[in-house]
Amino acid sequence: MWFRILVLAVGTFALGTDAFVISGILPDMAHQLNISVDLAGQLVTVFSLTYALGAPVLATLAGNVGRKRLLLFSLSLFVAANVLAAVATSFGVLIVARVLAAIGAALYTPTASAVAAALAPAEKRGRALSLVMTGMTVSLILGVPLGIVIGSQFGWQMTFVLIATLSALALVGVLALFPTVANPPAIKLSTRLALLRKPTVFVTLLVTLACIVGNFTVYTYLGPFLQQVTHLNGVGISSVFFLFGLVGLLGNAIGAYSIDRWGAVRTIVPCVVVVGLAFLTLSLAATSFLTVAVAIAMWSIAGTTILPAQQHRLIALSPEGPGVVLSLNSSAIYLGSAGGLLWGSDGAFHATDHARLDR
Structure with missing residues (x-):
């Protein structure tokens, strides 16, 4: 069971690398395609919005497709998309x-989580979901730095080749x-969206949305912030991002x-409080590198614990259709990331301006 779930984590590792590495290779992409960095940045927004808006619709359309077949199709499409990006010669x-x-x-992530939950016994479901989401955390530690290094040394196209290769490994593993995983009953889109009228589900999704907006808002301008407050250079800032992901692994284990x-709710509430305290510390008490490092560690540990706990909570709230609520949760995640990127980019712009003026 655990090796199969690890294969699913390889898929989320590839997806996480794909989602986060773009920011690191945007300047090279913009230069080679003769477009502005701002325009190239729309690649991130397009990905996030397509995922967020498409997840519930796609889950409905694929409701009658076997789970193993759906995993294979989604990974095949993801491989093909990254191969296309690698050979692309135009922004279009x-x-x-x-x-x-x-x-x-959008097809893979909720399906992988639902399959992991189905493979694991009830008392180990939290660990199974955490292992799948660990792929995202590890992508921050290894996938993103590796993708950026490969892109800088061999061209940004090779970054997409790396992602396609990782996705292909997960495809072969699946x-x-x-085995054939039992197919959940088909559910109409209207029924899926009707879940939003359930107060407990709606509030839980709002928690996901708020947490992701907060995380991505801060994460987006963390580099300029570190430069201004701690006066770290590029290598130092990269090391902080590496440690952010590394400490996140501890958060996954704790979660x-x-x-x-203790259950999902008793896990989520203190984690949200800890993340809030970490952000307050960064905003109001970031006077030294040690203070900043402690705040970032608190944020990373608690922040990476929240998502699998949220998934576990949603499955408990809607056991008859776990794939449905997980697809809605995925939509909330990517709506939050798009909102955080837009909001955070404004903060990054101002932080960079302040840092430039200070020099």
Whole structure:
């Protein structure tokens, strides 16, 4: 069971690398395509919005498709989309590639989480969901730095080749190792959206949305902020981002234990409080590198614990259709990331201006 769930985590690792690495290779992409960095940045927004708006619709259209077949299709589409991005010679083709990649990701992520939950016994479901989401965390530690290094040394196209290769490995693993997973009953889009009228589901999704907006708002301008407050250079800032992801692994482990031991709600509430305190510390008391490092560690540990706990909570609230609520949760995640990127980019702009004036 655990090896199969690890294969699913390889898929989320590829998806996480694809989602986060773009920011690091945008300047090179913009230069080679003769477009502005701002315009190239729309590749991130297009991906996030396509995922967010498409997840519930795609889950409805794919309701009768077997779970293993759906995993294979979504990974195949994701591989093809990244191959297309690697050979793209125009911004228009890249936009198409990002839309296709978002569709593949929107199909894969909730399906992988639902399959992991189905494979695991009830008392180990939290650990199974945490392991799948660990792929996202590890992508911040290894995938994004590796993708940026490869892009800088061999061209940004090779970054997409790396992502396609990782996705293909997950594809082969699913094809070779996974059994047929019981298909949930088909549910209409109207029924899916009707879940939003359930107060407990709606509030839980709002928690996901708020947490992701906060995370991405701060994460977007963390680099300029570190430069201004701690006066770190590029290598130092990269090291902080690496440590952010590395400490996040501890958050995944803590979350897995806490969810199975004390339940989702008792895990989520203190984590939200800790993240809020970390952000307050960064805003009001960031006077030294040590203070900033402690705040970032608190944020990383608590922040990475929240998502699997949210998934566990949503499955408990709608056990008859876990894929439905997980697709809505995925929509909330990517709506939050798009909102955080837009809001955070404004903060990054002002932070960079202040840093420039200070020099």
